[in-house]
Amino acid sequence: MPVNFSEIIDVLGTLAFAISGAAMAVQKKLDILGVLVLAFVTAIGGGTLRDVLIGDLPVAWMRNETAIVVIIAGALATFFFDRLPRHLSKPLFLFDSLGLGLFTVVGIEKALVHDFSAGIAVTLGTITACFGGVIRDVLLNQVPLIFRKEIYATACIAGGLVYTMLTALSLPQKTVQLGCLCVVVLVRILAVRYNLALPSFLRKD
Amino acid sequence: MPVNFSEIIDVLGTLAFAISGAAMAVQKKLDILGVLVLAFVTAIGGGTLRDVLIGDLPVAWMRNETAIVVIIAGALATFFFDRLPRHLSKPLFLFDSLGLGLFTVVGIEKALVHDFSAGIAVTLGTITACFGGVIRDVLLNQVPLIFRKEIYATACIAGGLVYTMLTALSLPQKTVQLGCLCVVVLVRILAVRYNLALPSFLRKD
Amino acid sequence: MPVNFSEIIDVLGTLAFAISGAAMAVQKKLDILGVLVLAFVTAIGGGTLRDVLIGDLPVAWMRNETAIVVIIAGALATFFFDRLPRHLSKPLFLFDSLGLGLFTVVGIEKALVHDFSAGIAVTLGTITACFGGVIRDVLLNQVPLIFRKEIYATACIAGGLVYTMLTALSLPQKTVQLGCLCVVVLVRILAVRYNLALPSFLRKD
Numbered sequence: 194m195p196v197n198f199s200e201i202i203d204v205l206g207t208l209a210f211a212i213s214g215a216a217m218a219v220q221k222k223l224d225i226l227g228v229l230v231l232a233f234v235t236a237i238g239g240g241t242l243r244d245v246l247i248g249d250l251p252v253a254w255m256r257n258e259t260a261i262v263v264i265i266a267g268a269l270a271t272f273f274f275d276r277l278p279r280h281l282s283k284p285l286f287l288f289d290s291l292g293l294g295l296f297t298v299v300g301i302e303k304a305l306v307h308d309f310s311a312g313i314a315v316t317l318g319t320i321t322a323c324f325g326g327v328i329r330d331v332l333l334n335q336v337p338l339i340f341r342k343e344i345y346a347t348a349c350i351a352g353g354l355v356y357t358m359l360t361a362l363s364l365p366q367k368t369v370q371l372g373c374l375c376v377v378v379l380v381r382i383l384a385v386r387y388n389l390a391l392p393s394f395l396r397k398d
Numbered sequence: 399m400p401v402n403f404s405e406i407i408d409v410l411g412t413l414a415f416a417i418s419g420a421a422m423a424v425q426k427k428l429d430i431l432g433v434l435v436l437a438f439v440t441a442i443g444g445g446t447l448r449d450v451l452i453g454d455l456p457v458a459w460m461r462n463e464t465a466i467v468v469i470i471a472g473a474l475a476t477f478f479f480d481r482l483p484r485h486l487s488k489p490l491f492l493f494d495s496l497g498l499g500l501f502t503v504v505g506i507e508k509a510l511v512h513d514f515s516a517g518i519a520v521t522l523g524t525i526t527a528c529f530g531g532v533i534r535d536v537l538l539n540q541v542p543l544i545f546r547k548e549i550y551a552t553a554c555i556a557g558g559l560v561y562t563m564l565t566a567l568s569l570p571q572k573t574v575q576l577g578c579l580c581v582v583v584l585v586r587i588l589a590v591r592y593n594l595a596l597p598s599f600l601r602k603d
Numbered sequence: 604m605p606v607n608f609s610e611i612i613d614v615l616g617t618l619a620f621a622i623s624g625a626a627m628a629v630q631k632k633l634d635i636l637g638v639l640v641l642a643f644v645t646a647i648g649g650g651t652l653r654d655v656l657i658g659d660l661p662v663a664w665m666r667n668e669t670a671i672v673v674i675i676a677g678a679l680a681t682f683f684f685d686r687l688p689r690h691l692s693k694p695l696f697l698f699d700s701l702g703l704g705l706f707t708v709v710g711i712e713k714a715l716v717h718d719f720s721a722g723i724a725v726t727l728g729t730i731t732a733c734f735g736g737v738i739r740d741v742l743l744n745q746v747p748l749i750f751r752k753e754i755y756a757t758a759c760i761a762g763g764l765v766y767t768m769l770t771a772l773s774l775p776q777k778t779v780q781l782g783c784l785c786v787v788v789l790v791r792i793l794a795v796r797y798n799l800a801l802p803s804f805l806r807k808d
Binding site for chain 3: 431
């Protein structure tokens with residue numbers, strides 16, 4: 194079975210977010226089913242919202258059980274090796290950032306396949322990457338991380354703009370994908386490393 | 399007008415969840431419109447999410463006003479006979495459990511009509527049964543019950559597996575439906591009666 | 604380019620809700636991206652839910668970038684003129700009430716174009732007008748305003764009933780639209796002015 198690069202990106206992003214969702218559920222002391230549900234919601238929430246908004250139904254994970262297998266594997270691994278999140282918090286952060294970059298690419302490309310404009314494509318890439326985490330936070334009854342701290346959606350928007358520019362330069366698709374991915378991951382890492390934040394009303398006082 | 403067994407199941411489940419949602423709204427001291435909205439959301443939330451994910455639009459309650467009439471009747475009865483929830487908490491719990499079992503059956507069968515695999519069907523049955531309550535809890539700004547205590551989604555998954563097995567044995571549809579319904583209700587009642595819970599990270603310490 | 608009255612109503616409602624969402628985000632001290640996201644969600648949330656429930660996909664704002672431009676303009680204006688919400692709280696309240704009335708009209712008319720019954724049309728008008736605010740409140744982790752105080756959804760339902768009655772009297776469309784709009788705005792203003800509320804369980808004691 195030939196597998197293309199975009200499918201690999203999708204599976205890796207799904208795994209990264211499943212682990213990220215499961216790790217937060219373990220931290221909140223949910224039972225094993227809660228861990229599975231949170232991993233599932235975090236990994237497919239953004240793509241599901243994107244597919245619903247576009248009208249590409251049934252949503253992707255119902256047509257392709259690879260995602261479900263990957264999510265269950267990632268969630269169970271996180272649940273049973275529960276010390277992992279503590280000892281490996283840096284790799285987990287990298288994985289979450291990687292998921293953010295990978296899903297931005299997936300979302301943009303799905304929008305372009307459906308002939309949306311570049312602006313809508315960047316918006317859908319950002320929704321795909323960020324809304325799984327938003328739904329996870331809403332279900333856990335906390336203000337979504339995206340609103341609280343860290344450059345998160347901003348990294349996706351920056352990556353999306355780079356995707357658009359590199360495409361306009363007629364570069365090959367893999368180069369464009371890698372460029373977008375690297376920008377998202379780098380912006381996020383640098384923002385957390387140097388504690389960068391967007392201007393807010395509070396800081397103006 | 400001939401009415402089939404599946405439609406009766408759907409109406410009963412809708413009524414059970416409308417009463418359950420309205421009772422929680424009364425308990426939270428919402429006004430009469432809040433009670434109606436909560437009853438509505440609890441009763442149609444799971445089925446609406448299922449229909450949206452499948453792409454079976456417009457969603458069911460917009461094509462069939464029976465559901466709306468049943469919900470308004472259940473909500474108003476709960477609002478005006480407000481002592482009912484306190485004096486009848488056991489019957490209400492049974493009603494909620496019944497709704498859970500009935501909607502699991504409805505969701506599985508809708509998925510099978512749309513030719514999804516057994517795994518997706520059990521998932522959609524569980525979503526149909528549980529997500530009305532999840533949306534109700536999110537709107538009331540509390541961590542969804544499904545994540546906090548009681549075997550809830552687990553009962554639906556157990557019932558879904560029984561549905562799949564009995565279907566594989568070529569039993570008649572009504573037997574399969576009743577088997578699934580009984581398993582969901584029994585698992586839930588036994589779990590609450592004997593205070594059963596799934597393993598969680600907390601209890602491993 | 605000829606522009607019809609319904610499109611003007613839609614743009615004005617979008618602007619009113621974008622400013623209302625952005626003002627709440629500024630008040631909650633979100634950063635500039637959070638302000639943009641909240642303005643966006645408040646302005647398009649209700650219409651997006653309506654389009655998804657109907658199955659009119661992709662949702663409206665993805666097919667027409669006017670809404671996005673209006674929302675960004677309204678959000679940035681609110682963010683940079685941050686004293687505006689404090690000095691102009693009365694005009695803002697009027698604007699929010701206007702948005703409520705305008706979106707009720709938009710939602711009802713979209714439902715009627717899709718041949719739904721009057722009852723479903725009033726429901727969809729109310730959803731269009733109210734759910735952007737509900738989603739905004741859920742993301743900010745607070746119990747939706749609609750459940751807490753002020754006649755909100757009630758104003759939309761009252762306006763929707765007036766729309767239905769005036770249509771039954773065969774009045775011209777613009778008269779019906781203005782009648783519905785005025786009723787929604789008046790009911791809301793009078794309710795806040797005279798501190799009216801619907802009966803609730805609490806107040807019966």
